[in-house]
Amino acid sequence: MMMAGLRERKKEQTRRRIAEVALRLFDERGYDAVTVNEIAEAAGVAKVTLFNYFPTKDCLVTEGVKDDLAAIVSGRPEGCAPLEALRRAYLAMAAESTGGMDVESLLARIRVISSSPALMGAMHAVRMGERYELATALRDADPGGDDLRAQLMAGQITAAVTTLQEVFFHRIAAGEPLEEAGRRLAHDVELAFDLLEHGFAPREDTP
Amino acid sequence: MMMAGLRERKKEQTRRRIAEVALRLFDERGYDAVTVNEIAEAAGVAKVTLFNYFPTKDCLVTEGVKDDLAAIVSGRPEGCAPLEALRRAYLAMAAESTGGMDVESLLARIRVISSSPALMGAMHAVRMGERYELATALRDADPGGDDLRAQLMAGQITAAVTTLQEVFFHRIAAGEPLEEAGRRLAHDVELAFDLLEHGFAPREDTP
DNA sequence: TTCAAAAACGTACCTGGTTTGCTTTATGCT
């Protein structure tokens, strides 16, 4: 009865092989110039099997890029405001930068995504899902609060995070070393969250 | 020398016929259940001609839904902050609600869009274009300002407007009369722009 | 060893979208 057996391991292995082959081909020749047929063939698998693992072509790349903002809010420590929890989480992420994952394949992923409008669109779709979940989490965090307010906050937070990621990706794709990009990211995170917290107004201070 | 002749009129007429037929079919049977072939046939036109007028299927519906935030910022009166110009523009839009366009087809459009994930995605793509242009306009409005700051602001503003529109669409699709939805929209606009202007912080007032 | 479930497969098919090359038709000029 399900001893994490050979079967599961083989499945995982196949899935990883497909994703790796796809990423390599995309990086070599561009996302649009590679067909799923080629990927399937190169991975030694039938097209239908590929689509069994990944529901769409873009999922080959965008899988696992969710930041799960909602979880950060839900799991924040007692007495910590949602926005503060998110700020800390992103500062931590900027400090890690490459959290355990293979660096080269991470960079390849970023290159591929940044150079394909279709994938940028797919990323956006992912973000929209996150936004929805975040709105729910924010509503839970502030019961009795305004519903529209939660939605607006979720939208703005998601937008900020998206922009941060895009700028980060852009720098990486432009060849900036990962470490330096990470340092600058930390700075940018502060700016972004200050903007969220205090708004655009602080042009003229009224202390 | 191009006296707006019969040719142009016929073209415009064909284009409108295609769009109307498409909207009607989508509204009757759902976006995904209608193929472009059917639309072309129903409009008495070849598929290739349809794609000559509308580059993609979703453009049949999403054409002309751009709000052109950038133009509002660029064309704002002297001494008026960008955010203030946008607030006024959206308040005005909420007051008009149905600005001259045929109401029934407007409602059909909203119904169709709100009930199709694919079209919601397409709307999003439109918004992303707007965001980019808005970032540029904001940069122009504040020369010497921080580039990232402009991008973040553009993202947040776009997110707010998107949320407002989604809520508005949702109410319309749920059968709320246009006029009432417009009234509530005006109120929501104020909330959204206050949030943008002053941030999330103002839970406890510090006057 | 045997057997049922799960995984992989091959093939044909659908749909959005593009390409090619040909006909029709409005238009501007003489």
Next chain:
DNA sequence: AGCATAAAGCAAACCAGGTACGTTTTTGAA
């Protein structure tokens, strides 16, 4: 009026992502 031209339309074939379906292989356990 008549004619050349350029725009618009068309039919049919094609491409790629994705799905449906029925078949074969692999695997875990009896």
